[in-house]
Amino acid sequence: MTMSEVELEHEPSTTPPKAPRSATWGLTWHGVRTVAVLELRQRVRSTRWIVALIVWFVVVGGITLLTSGAITALSSGEAFGERPSNGPLLFGAVTFLVLGLGLLVTPTLASTGINGDRNAGTLATLQVTLLTPAEIAAGKLLAAWAAACAFLVASLPFFGIALALGGTPGTALPRVVLLVAVLLAAVCGIGLGFSALTARTAGSTVLTFLTVAALTLLTPILFGLTYPSISRTQTVEVSTVPQDWTGEVDAECQVSVQQRTVTHTERTWWLLGLNPFVVLADGAGTTEYTRFSGNDNDPLGAIRDGVRELRAGPTIPLDECWTDQTSVDDRTEAASRTPVWPWGLAVTVLLGAGGFVVAVRRLHVPTRTLARGTRVA
Numbered sequence: 148m149t150m151s152e153v154e155l156e157h158e159p160s161t162t163p164p165k166a167p168r169s170a171t172w173g174l175t176w177h178g179v180r181t182v183a184v185l186e187l188r189q190r191v192r193s194t195r196w197i198v199a200l201i202v203w204f205v206v207v208g209g210i211t212l213l214t215s216g217a218i219t220a221l222s223s224g225e226a227f228g229e230r231p232s233n234g235p236l237l238f239g240a241v242t243f244l245v246l247g248l249g250l251l252v253t254p255t256l257a258s259t260g261i262n263g264d265r266n267a268g269t270l271a272t273l274q275v276t277l278l279t280p281a282e283i284a285a286g287k288l289l290a291a292w293a294a295a296c297a298f299l300v301a302s303l304p305f306f307g308i309a310l311a312l313g314g315t316p317g318t319a320l321p322r323v324v325l326l327v328a329v330l331l332a333a334v335c336g337i338g339l340g341f342s343a344l345t346a347r348t349a350g351s352t353v354l355t356f357l358t359v360a361a362l363t364l365l366t367p368i369l370f371g372l373t374y375p376s377i378s379r380t381q382t383v384e385v386s387t388v389p390q391d392w393t394g395e396v397d398a399e400c401q402v403s404v405q406q407r408t409v410t411h412t413e414r415t416w417w418l419l420g421l422n423p424f425v426v427l428a429d430g431a432g433t434t435e436y437t438r439f440s441g442n443d444n445d446p447l448g449a450i451r452d453g454v455r456e457l458r459a460g461p462t463i464p465l466d467e468c469w470t471d472q473t474s475v476d477d478r479t480e481a482a483s484r485t486p487v488w489p490w491g492l493a494v495t496v497l498l499g500a501g502g503f504v505v506a507v508r509r510l511h512v513p514t515r516t517l518a519r520g521t522r523v524a
Contacts, residue, residue, distance in 0.1 A: 171279060171280050171281060171507065171511050172279065172280075172281045172507065173279040175282065178278050179286045180286070181286065182282060182286020182287060182290070183289040186260070186287055186291070187290050187294070190294055199252070200297060200298065200301060203302075206248070207245065207302050208304075211240075211244070211305040214240045214241075215312075218233045219233060232313045232314030232444070234311075234312035235314045235433055235434065235444050235445035235446075235447070236444050237308070238306070238309035238315045238319065238447070239446035239447045240309075241305050242327075242428075242431065242447065243427075243446070245299065245306075246330070249298060249299065249327060249330075250331075250334065250359050250363065252295065253295045253331050253338070254334060254337075254338050254352060254355035254356050255352060256338070257335040257337075257338030257355070258338035258341055258342050258351040258355040259342055259348040259351065259352065260288075260339055260342050261343045262346055262347065262348050262351055263342070263348050266348070274512050275512075280508075280512075284343075284503055284506040287506075288335055288336060288339050288503060291335040291338070292328075292331065292332045292335045295331040295332075296328055299324065303324075306320055314444070314445075315433055316432065316433065319431050319432055319433050319447075322430055322432050323427065326426065326430050326488070329492065330423050330426065330492070330495060332496075332499060333495040333500075334355070334495075334499065336498070336502040337501075338351065338355040339502050339503060340502025340504075340505040341355050341502065342506070343505055343510065358498070362421055362422060362423055362495065363422060363424065366422045367419060369418050370416075370418040373415045374415075377410055377411045377412065377415055378409070378411075379409055379411070380409075381407070382404060382406055383404070383409060383464065384403070384405075384464030385402070385403055385465045386402050386464050387400065387401060387403065388468055389401055400468035407465060409461045409463075409465075410461065412458070412460055416457045416458040416487075417490065419454050419457065420454065420458075421490075421494055422491065423495065425450060425488075427447075428448075428450035429450070429454060429455070429486055429491075430486065430492070431447045434448040455485070455487060458487060
């Protein structure tokens with residue numbers, strides 16, 4: 148064996164060795180708790196977070212009291228025997244207010260978790276310890292979610308005020324709190340993923356806000372834009388009252404064949420199902436479904452019933468027999484009892500899980516490539 152052959156055999160490889168999977172995805176409660184406690188201590192020491200929590204309580208409380216007063220004033224003119232309970236209306240208003248403000252606050256809590264520490268030079272200190280990338284990401288996610296849930300807990304007294312007015316089942320509160328908590332956790336995961344992908348905190352925050360805006364604002368806009376494309380003029384059977392009906396006696400409905408514009412909303416309902424507000428309204432479980440009772444005083448129930456009927460699509464023959472308010476199509480009735488919220492919640496959670504996976508992979512060391520100007524330590 149020559150000297151050159153020995154040198155070739157011992158020549159070091161230029162490819163970095165791959166770390167075992169457990170070194171990246173290994174999870175222990177001790178590691179996750181350590182990172183989460185460090186993150187939460189930094190937030191508690193910051194007066195901005197405490198001020199934000201106080202402002203949240205004051206804003207939600209003030210809007211709740213103003214809304215309650217406005218609802219009471221508007222309903223004071225109705226007859227006493229016909230006056231419905233204001234509880235469901237106030238409960239829906241508080242629910243949407245808490246979710247809306249939560250979707251505005253949460254991106255700022257999670258979208259700077261990784262690139263913020265990297266810019267401050269503290270991320271490398273965690274990466275060189277025995278903590279795995281999964282533990283670092285999970286700890287930061289848990290801390291951001293706990294901070295977001297603190298705002299949710301601060302809103303519980305105002306949910307109690309709405310429940311005290313009556314008309315809303317007690318089971319609606321834990322369902323709403325659980326759904327809001329899961330949605331906020333998913334947003335935290337999305338923000339954490341963007342924080343790992345971008346070098347600047349402003350960029351990750353903007354991307355997180357854009358994702359939240361796409362789910363909340365873009366989905367109903369797209370549904371409205373696709374409405375003309377799913378409308379067709381076709382020959383259908385229509386159940387109507389006789390043309391010579393005078394209204395003096397009960398009319399027997401007649402079925403005739405007519406040309407009508409039919410909108411097949413069963414093809415695009417899923418766009419609305421992605422909306423977090425629809426997810427929350429559908430999963431709140433405030434009132435039982437009744438086709439002709441109406442949910443004018445329950446915004447959560449009205450949104451739920453409306454989206455479920457859109458998913459069912461048009462009922463053929465078209466029911467325009469206004470004298471028979473008890474006839475309910477079996478297919479529409481069954482579809483209206485099938486929940487929509489699992490679809491939207493699953494997509495949102497998958498987005499959050501994807502962000503978490505991206506964060507774990509970007510926290511892996513040694514890092515192959517870094518963006519220009521990225522600080523390491």
